[in-house]
Amino acid sequence: MRRLLPAFIALALFGAACSSDDTSSDDTSAAPATDETPSTEAPSTEPPATDPPATEPPDTEPAVTEAPATDPPATDPPATDPPATEAPAAELAPFTPIGDGPYAVGVQTITITDAERDRPLTVDVWFPLAEGTTGDPYRYTFITGDYYESPRAIGADPASISPDGPFPLVVYTHGSGGLRYIHSDYTETLASHGYLVVAADHTGNTTVDQFLGTEDDRATIAYNRPRDVQVLIDEFLNPESLETVGFVASADPEQIAVTGHSLGGYATYAVASGMENEAGTLAPDPRIGALIPLAPALGDGNPETSLLVDERLAAVDVPTLVMVGTDDASTPPSPNVDRAFELATSSTLYRVDLVAAEHQSFTDVCDYLEFFPTLENPTEAVIETVEDFAEAGCSEGDMPIDRVKEITNTFAVSFLDSVFDGTEMITADTTEIPDDVIFAQR
Template identity: 30%
Template sequence: MNKTALVGAALALGSMAFAQQNRIDTIRPDSPQLSPYGEYQIGVQTLKVVNPKQLDIVNATAGNPIPTYDRPLTLEVWYPAQLKADQKPGGVYNTTTRDASIAIQVYGKAVRDAEPLVKPEKFPLVIVSHGYPGNRYLLSHLTENLASKGYVVVAIDHTDSTFSDVKAFGSTLMNRSLDQLFVLNEIDKLSKNGSKSFLSGLVDANNTAVVGYSMGGYGVVNTIGGGFTDFATTLQFAPPNKALAARAASNPDYLKTVDSRIKAAIAIAPWGMQVGFWNAETLKGIKTPVLFVAGDRDDVSGYEKGTRAIFENAVNTNRYLLTFHNANHNAAAPMPAPVETYNNFPLFEAYSETAWDTVKMNNILAHFATAYLGMHLKGQTDMQKYLNLVENSNDGAGNTYWEGFKPRTALGLSLKYLPAGK
């Protein structure tokens, strides 16, 4: 082989190694016990759905009737799969960084369009909602992981709110909860026998959890009963004509939209409390069990006046607060920063945390999500031991050491529990 060919081969191998660094399925040796992938192979498919006659906030003007439109949504669906003899686990997601002009490839374990594994007992549903902006792959480390453990996981590309489609913030405020509820209904419909969808006979939509990060968490809080304050409907950046009043606690019809099919929720750094979208009274409508997750240095959603305040005031439900100490707004949720962002600090920082390794945070989130959803959606009462912990991980010693964590690895975390009525 001549010198030119050797250089070309070296560059090709370097490019391949560079690309393969964008993995979302890495499990560190120091990960907690429930972090690794589960027993099922994973398939993934993309769905296009349309929610008809929705308020067109982007084209709305104050004082005039808000026009309507048919709202398109792109969904990514992960599910337990039955691989053919010639299929091996693994696949690629073609997406972008937070800068949509930078196309990237991200690698995981799911196989595109693999045959679903249909069993007599259907799989619970988990709906995942990204931040603003974000996209349906931002939490793919968690979506794949949960699918391998026997869930159908559906992540939403929220129109007007993705890396490649960022429009008026008022649209995000209006549509997050509505998108989540619409997707629940759509997946329920597609899961019916005879639907001709790959989801037919696969999903138990009566046994659903919603997971949201940042503005996705904002949507989750509203979806499960946290009605907005009247004040929030009047904010300058809110949709015109007080359109958010439809989702306000003062609206007598609002609580009728809380869906009994949703058995649990995970809200990661939910935005809104710190600017007045909820208060102690409006949060009383939450009766769905919730696992809140946050960094105590969150300067976007806030911690003491943000996520922790929601946790403390949701007094009518059992809830947990998992805190990553010294972490900011990116605690646990975003996938590891793509290597294409390494020469652009602001872009890199959109995924990363200064005091924490992202893969470690992703692994810890997978561990607690596995325990929490297993308990609430699968009736796995043995998972309770992973949640009955001494509050501060640094205080654990002997038989009070955090269950499922290897020696010396449960540091910098806290898990607080409050039962309904407190």
Template identity: 25%
Template structure:
């Protein structure tokens, strides 16, 4: 898997000066003194500057390696009577310091600040966030009788080109403080120390808040997206931006009390309350309940699209949404929710399931075409996954496509490869950007065929990305 080491100029100087400082002990006597003093000065200066402007945790072992080497490198130069340590003692110390210094670039490579692929479509991408409350649905996660279900929806849409110096939207939230809150919650949900993801909140996407919609009178098809269990509305930003650049409006949902953290407009943060018990039957019962809530959220937001298009909810998309062409999509548990929403709500026109296990206890026939992207199936994959998924998509009254993408893992179909360690079991064995790129390309091939008149059969395009199974009405 290809990946770039992300180091600022100051960090590069710190690493180089630390390496020279540690290695100078092995130079000939004449160059040893000036090289050691120059490297020590550079290491101290760049370390101080980074400490003032913001020291990333990845640079801590570099500083530690330089600090350990500094007294042993400089002390012999300050006093003529000082003696250097014998080589057989210095060699292990040199190796230890170099290992510490190397840990900095390695950590930066393994856990980088995500860099999002440039969208390839002809449109710029605008974004905005709405909080939508369903007056007819109580919030079942709280005991308050007057609490109503609220979801937070982020829109990515085709937009006019902004000036080149326009500030782009942060990744995980409307503001960097919100993004940091969400990042810390995601790390906590995964059982990781929060500092491991501290570069993620500083990432910038390609979308810009509040841009006017693209020129023209075209109405854009809509894709509603539900993230994975504990996931957040922005977890597939690269996918959403690519689709938006090609003329789709993508709406990612935060599901309060399920998503790792949902920051509301009034400043409240709602943390996840979902958890597993270890009992398979009980966990499946809970998953079915969470899926049902998410399916209802998708249907509710689909119904609100008419208010947004009609201007009742003001914004840049007034008069620009094609509410007759709306797809339900999701990853993992969200993919199962999209399938369930399809048979419950005939207003959806298509379904995209990104490696999602169906948890509907009573799946019913539905009319919408389906695209299901799955990871490569191995011995660690749930043996019930493919049989259950095949049964559910076989209930579609339209053609359904199941595409198994080689080299993928469950998180390949999200933004995770852009910032998590490139471990095949975690994010697959593809290039960092390949997973998001393939996910978006396959989704576009399917959406172009199913949400546009005369779109044709996407089978040929889909086959280019993996092993395709086509399920046609009637069970063929």
């Protein structure tokens, strides 16, 4: 089979890892003087002579009491000394990459079926492991038999989940033509910091569907993706679900976030904003507490070509962190991120642009580029496909992938922790933002 499917790999893996088809597809001091009436001088026989002086004090006193009012300016300059206003700048903390969290990470693959749509979903679950759990490195395996071995996660089952939960639930949604584990470095990092992370292959919009010719039409894809996210949330909160029963007790129903790349970025917004087209209608999901869209595919707002119109984006009012590469040619910052940042009504809204990062910077393609050649007899088409996709994220001049990981993971964990744990978010007010990051908030 490894040699019968070279064409398949040309679509495989990353696809979406999305391309541009994702988008086609906010003074009483004077009073005492008047009190000093010449009552004691009344017996005088020369009242006229003494009357004028008695009335003069009120006329001259104000000048005396006003003088002090003009004196302070002479001492004011020291109070406005510039150094006092510069102090906060000296207190900014340095930007420090967050690295792996305190938990080892387990992974298990399960299947969930949405009976309403007769729709099977293959799902990967990343979770914090109980202390002392051991196992073999987890392999993300492709249909050709080629695989990418995780440098951090191990294969495990729900019985190995840390008892420290329940943990916030994070749903990840991949890009068009991608796969559930296309950004495992990101999903594993979140799990290592105490998050239960789940991601499904969006049936009808995966690499396999593109190869087999079973890909759904644009409207169906646009509806199914956010609906898939809702189904995952439903199932991981449902104690009667046979597929997820081992995970439900570890998922906090009051702390739910959605994150996704490219067309998955659209789905991230859509599940919070609601959407409608000829394939179906979804109302905004009130369970969502935070969003992290990565290089979202949103378009320019034209109802004929954009998946979410302005009114829908304006309905997004949950805390949001949007990240994008400045050199993304597939879903460029303008108009995709510009629209979302300007229109969203979230009271907590952050934007992080990674200087010189590209579209595939938010996937594991660069890691595949290094790992696949180390396999015994890797499928040549896999190598060629990885090299092609790597041009949009792993080329000379692009932000180094290790730096992309540092920035993406650090801001993501800081944001989620600030929303769900009340910790301080990394902002320009608290942290010295590095030169390779353009940060904004409103």
